[in-house]
Amino acid sequence: MSLKPKDEHDHAGWMKERELTAIEEIYLTALMWLDKRFRIVDYLEILENLYYKVNFQMPKSHTEQYNLDNKFWYWYPLYALGSFSTIAYVVAAISGALLGFYYAPGAGASNGEPALAYNSITFIMTELNFGFFLRSLHRWSAQVMVAAVFLHMLRVYFTGAYKEPRELNWLIGIVLISLTMVFGYTGYLLPWDQLAFWAGQIGVEMSLSIPLIGEWVAQLLFGGFTLSQATVQRMYTLHVFVLPFVVTGIIAVHIGIVWMQGIAEPH
């Protein structure tokens, strides 16, 4: 008996006792040579995973159950609504940061004379190169974001995607859609034209009519019970400082949960 430890993984011997064609033999030899050096076997799982990700099919039962064989493509746009709103948000963030270089919040006396905020909007729209396009882009992407968010909610509702493991994400979505509307509202007030002023008036009255905490809310959000310089300044801070951080964070959590749980059936 040899004292030499027996090689349990005698690949060469294993190769010999099998009857292999020349091609198989060359292939195996090359593979073993490479594997000995690069340990390909360690990466096989990754490769396999990659293969199945590229050649993915919906599980048979699912396509059978809902008879989706050739027709789930026409639901795709509805499943992209969440992405639309995210992309619109990114576009709005970029154009908004650029707008921030030229906009200054200032209400003046609100007596029909154009004030600082109004003047900077006028400057952006009429004098700044491509300023009209920048503001237009900001506004349209905001509109698209809100529309996409609403339709996204409807899609989630009508496909029952809010059910069992996803209730928390539905609640987060409610918070997000509300914050999106607050985003839109604070932005709506910033030009400080007539529409902005009177929308702000309604906002103050709404907050004042909240039971118990109404006055506190009006004071916090609008800086008083009548509209003034403080209102524009607070709206501006909410719009460009507070909300971006909060909303971006919550969007990250929302998408993170979708990523973890996968897209809800059915398609």
Next chain:
Amino acid sequence: MSDTDSDSEEVRTDGTGIVPPDDETPSWQERKARHEGLSRLTYEYFERARREDQDLRQQSSYVERDVLAFPTWPHEMIRNLALVSFFVGMIIFLSAALPPHIGPPADSSSTPAIILPDWYLYWSFGLLKLGPLNPDISLLGGQKLMADRTYGVLANVVIVGFVAIVPFLNKGAARRPVEQPFWGAVGVSGIVFAFTIAVLSVKNLIQMDSHLLFDLTFLLPIVSAFLSYAVLRSMREGYMFNLNRRYYRLRPPK
């Protein structure tokens, strides 16, 4: 302590102070397991959960749905990328073609005839005009319990609150509206109500008797709920028949 330690033992910084693990040295698993309090509890729970998961998987005869969701990466992402780039193009086209209007500057002394928020807040604006629904309480001598505007703000809270608790009211495996006609009908009436209440919010612009408009605001959603319930219900018969037939053809009863 640290003072006396540094006096008696010199701190070696060349790496020779590291003791190699022997039998006495706890493994990482033991280190993790030995924690106390909440972390210990978490550890025990995860161990249990892992065992439970494994047992369930072994016992399970549940073979027909082995994938419970559509993977986000890469399928959903790649597919969305194509659609999304088209829509970004559309945003750019719209903003080049239709720049926003600037109204006259703010003037607190002249109230404009039309005050409106952006379109997506019309529903909320409409809810502020629900004054006629605010009940007069006879005990208070026909007085209202709360101001109309408080009522309107609370209506917003009620609507959002209802939408938020939907997942806790509607449970079960059914996903499609055909499988759950009731919730389909609730959704349709919600959409219709969002539109009718938005129209109510601009009632001064609508050429219609305002009482009729107010009644329609609430009647139309109810009518549409009944209609969609009837349609979905009758669709369900055929749908479930097909579903069951396909199911039993694939997995004939033993």
